[in-house]
Amino acid sequence: MPELPEVQTTVNGLKNSLVGLKIKDIWTDLAVKKPKRKDYNDTLKSVVFFKKFKKNVINHKIIGSSRRAKNVLIHLANSSTKHRADSKTILIHMKMTGHLLYGKYKKVGDKWQPAEIGPLQDPYNRFIHAVFTLSNGKHLVFCDTRKFGKITLLDSPIEKSPHLSSLGPEPLDKDFNLVKFSDRLFKRPNGLIKIVLMDQVIIAGIGNIYSDEILWMAGIHPEERVKNIPKIKIKEIFKAMKIILKKGIDFGGDSMSDYRNLLGEKGNFQHHHNAYRRKGEHCKKRGCNGIILRKVVGSRSAHYCSKHQKIVIRL
């Protein structure tokens, strides 16, 4: 589930809790000799990579954390004071069901569990597949029900890495303005607006929940083709994008499903949905008496108002 606001919430937690600590050990049950997919070869799902990863990460100090698209980045201090280019960055992509947790953990048999009573014991915080032991005796834990998540290591400069190089601009960057936004969308003039908004090459960080909410606010049908959207409506989408993503961050992310923050607690954006997962309910837009519909668009489920999000008829 994690989209830009959820990843940002996790990164904010990492900045608060982890900076200055050293990584003392790493455990995972994901690594196998022969990964099923080529793209797993440089992730913790490969035994060979895991060995290399440990060598590069253990005893290194965490100096910061940041977000790029839906990726969590954990920046490590240089391994050598002589070679600046040595600095490494851990990249974690949570995909569908991953999240990072921080606290006291203990290993019981071949499973890890929280050592103390609290939010880390939430049922969705089981399924632990990687554990970083830190120099203060606490742990950074990666739990991921469906095991789609990706953990890898980047050399600097990180933007050159194939894991990041094809990503579009950050929607919340101050200098990402309406003209740039429009230029990005029109790289896919025939694309359906919902699918284009979620295309990480066009713009980074938007997924299914936030695209539904953005289009609801802008009053655009998810299957509208980019080339058919009038300029004034492009501006509405742009404004809605900035507002909705910031609101997501302000509410600490969306925990309608399994997302939890670094301390294992729920976010609150799910209480403020206007479209996502509201099928059959009344539209909340003032003066609108539409009903929220659900339709599969590009093999994703789209939610939109029957009345104020209609396809524009062009003559």
Added chain:
DNA sequence: TGCAGTGTTGCTTC
């Protein structure tokens, strides 16, 4: 009990 549905992405095919 069984099966449809689930936030993401990258690979393959056309």
Added chain:
DNA sequence: CGAAGCAACACTGC
């Protein structure tokens, strides 16, 4: 090149 479909995986909820 772009669009579409599926596979990676395992659980929840009807």
